[in-house]
Amino acid sequence: MSKLIRTNYSELGEVKVPYVHSVKHGNTLYMSGMTAFGTTAQRLGIVEQAEEIFNQIRIITSAEGTDFSALIKVTIIITSFEQINELRKVLHRNYGDHLPACSLVEVSRLFSPDLAIEIEAIFSL
Numbered sequence: 271m272s273k274l275i276r277t278n279y280s281e282l283g284e285v286k287v288p289y290v291h292s293v294k295h296g297n298t299l300y301m302s303g304m305t306a307f308g309t310t311a312q313r314l315g316i317v318e319q320a321e322e323i324f325n326q327i328r329i330i331t332s333a334e335g336t337d338f339s340a341l342i343k344v345t346i347i348i349t350s351f352e353q354i355n356e357l358r359k360v361l362h363r364n365y366g367d368h369l370p371a372c373s374l375v376e377v378s379r380l381f382s383p384d385l386a387i388e389i390e391a392i393f394s395l
Contacts, residue, residue, distance in 0.1 A: 271329055274294035277318050281329050283308055297395045299334055299335040301327065303347065303388040305380065315384040320360045323389045333394060338364065340394040343371040350374055357387070 275294040278285050285291065293300045304323045306312045311322035331337050348357070370391075380388055 277333075277336040279329055279333055280313055284293075288304055291333070294334070294395065299330075299336065299393040299395055301330060301391045301393075303345075305382075305385050305389045306386045307382055307385060312382070312384045316348065316350070317356050319361055319385065319387050320357060320389070322394055323387065324360070324364045327389070332393060334393070335394050336395055338366060339368045341365065341370040341391060342394055343373075345373045345375070345393040347375050347377055347380065347390075349377060349379055349386050 274289040276292075277294070278291050278316050291302055291303050291304075292347075302324045306314075306319040307320040309322050311318040323376055328337075329342075346357075348354075380386075
């Protein structure tokens with residue numbers, strides 16, 4: 271059985287609740303839901319928050335030796351579909367030609383009222 275490797279990344283700041291940024295199992299990297307919480311993008315719109323989240327994801331993938339070409343699946347949680355066309359542009363820009371399986375869910379709010387989006391991702395290693 272493959273060992274689970276749980277990791278937090280200092281570049282993403284201290285985790286203050288009981289979770290880790292990522293868990294590796296075999297050749298798969300599972301990322302926790304990433305948000306713009308605690309960043310300058312937190313009080314901005316969904317586009318800026320999404321770009322911040324993709325920057326965080328790049329920090330993790332770089333540390334783990336993978337990139338968006340190995341993206342398997344994303345789950346995107348948003349608080350409003352109002353800017354979905356702008357969000358799609360951000361997604362395409364970050365995915366490039368490597369389109370993942372995707373779930374997109376609208377919720378009434380995330381854990382902080384400033385947050386408009388949360389993204390979970392699964393990568394192959």
